[in-house]
Amino acid sequence: MTNGIKLFGKSGAAIVPLFLLLALCLPLAAQASKTTDSVIKQARDAMATGQLEKAEKLFLQIPEPGPKGDDGEFVFSRMQVARLNFSLEKYDKARTYTEQILKIYPDNIEAKNFLASIERSQKPEWKKFLEDCWRFLPNLMKGASMTLLLVFVTMLVSPVGGLVIALGRISGVKVFSGICWFIIWFFRGTPLLLQLFFIYYGLPSMGVTLSPLTAALIGLGVNYSAYLAEIIRAGILSIDDGQTEAAKALGMTYGQTMRRVIVPQTYKRIIPPVANEFIALIKDTALVSTIAMVELMRSADQMFNAYFNVSVLVLAAIIYLMFTTVFTFVFEKIEYKVGVYERR
Numbered sequence: 634m635t636n637g638i639k640l641f642g643k644s645g646a647a648i649v650p651l652f653l654l655l656a657l658c659l660p661l662a663a664q665a666s667k668t669t670d671s672v673i674k675q676a677r678d679a680m681a682t683g684q685l686e687k688a689e690k691l692f693l694q695i696p697e698p699g700p701k702g703d704d705g706e707f708v709f710s711r712m713q714v715a716r717l718n719f720s721l722e723k724y725d726k727a728r729t730y731t732e733q734i735l736k737i738y739p740d741n742i743e744a745k746n747f748l749a750s751i752e753r754s755q756k757p758e759w760k761k762f763l764e765d766c767w768r769f770l771p772n773l774m775k776g777a778s779m780t781l782l783l784v785f786v787t788m789l790v791s792p793v794g795g796l797v798i799a800l801g802r803i804s805g806v807k808v809f810s811g812i813c814w815f816i817i818w819f820f821r822g823t824p825l826l827l828q829l830f831f832i833y834y835g836l837p838s839m840g841v842t843l844s845p846l847t848a849a850l851i852g853l854g855v856n857y858s859a860y861l862a863e864i865i866r867a868g869i870l871s872i873d874d875g876q877t878e879a880a881k882a883l884g885m886t887y888g889q890t891m892r893r894v895i896v897p898q899t900y901k902r903i904i905p906p907v908a909n910e911f912i913a914l915i916k917d918t919a920l921v922s923t924i925a926m927v928e929l930m931r932s933a934d935q936m937f938n939a940y941f942n943v944s945v946l947v948l949a950a951i952i953y954l955m956f957t958t959v960f961t962f963v964f965e966k967i968e969y970k971v972g973v974y975e976r977r
Contacts, residue, residue: 669695669706676713685721689714697737708734708741715747719754727751765944769936773945776932777952783849783918783928784956788911790854795861800891802866813862820859826920828852833924849921857914864906868899901971908964915956929953 676691695710711730718727728751734744753761801813820828833848843851872895880890922931933949936942 673706673710676710680713680717685717689717697733708738708744712743712747715751719747719751724751724755762944762947765942766948769942769945769948772932772936773929773948773952776927776929777956779926779928780915780918780930780956783853783921783926784911784915786850787853787857787914790850791857791861792865792907794854794858795865796896798858798862799865799869802862803869816855817859817862820856821863825852825856825917826923828856829920829924845921845924845926848924849918849926853914853917853921857910860910861907864903864910865899868903869895871902872898904964904968904971908961908968911964912957912960915960916953 672691672694676688679685679688679691692710692714695706698707711734715727715730715734718724718730728748731744731748731751734741735748738744753764756764798813798816801809802817804810829848829852832852833843833845836843836848869891876894876898877890880894885893918928919930921928922934927935929949929952933945937945
């Protein structure tokens, strides 16, 4: 026993007061933490019941952290007060409380981003929109380039496919006519979105896996070929039968009659409805975003979900309007040019 006491010696006399100090401090620290949690709970309850001034006063009771910091109560309380003042458009006070956080924690990302939001909210609307254009347009234009690719390829494929289907539909070969009728019936009678889903998600179960771009081009190409087939068929049938009889009298075959006499006159008549279909095509390309194609609509959707900024959707709408306006103008010029002789 004597040896045990000697083991402490003089150092043992210093350790005893240290333990006593810790024993006194721990309950005080626990009590302080309990008090802080209670204040934060009261402040939250006050906010929930609409007592905003009381909530602000309670949050401001949370003291600045000591040398060892805290558990985030100070940052939380000041951010709540800053957001509260921001919602009431008291931007100077919101800035003051946010800067209090950055003074102690200069690298706090939440406070930095919120301070940037405060500064942005105080700018004129036109200036904010210009900044949004500068920030969002590069990615939107990348998506727009993919939209244009889909439109142009479909515009090249669908008139040819539509002509083949239309000629098959009016041909005397019943099997060929029946197949073309079924294509028109199926692809006009089911939604384009369903067709895209089947091509991209359904075909892999049958052993056929396609890239998003290939699936989108096939879906749009076949769908618009079916629609244009009926337009072309109606155009062909609108040509007077005397044209066909005159061609036969000149010794032309059926193929020559169609190629040299009927089809050229048909395309002049069907330009307006075909133009409407292609303008609708520009908007229908937005559906390919559902099969992982990053075109204009998907780019806008991704950025909107990331920033929750409505300017993204406004810019996307402006781009779509620009595309449809240009296509409308071009088709009006084509319609005017092919009909120049008929107006004489």
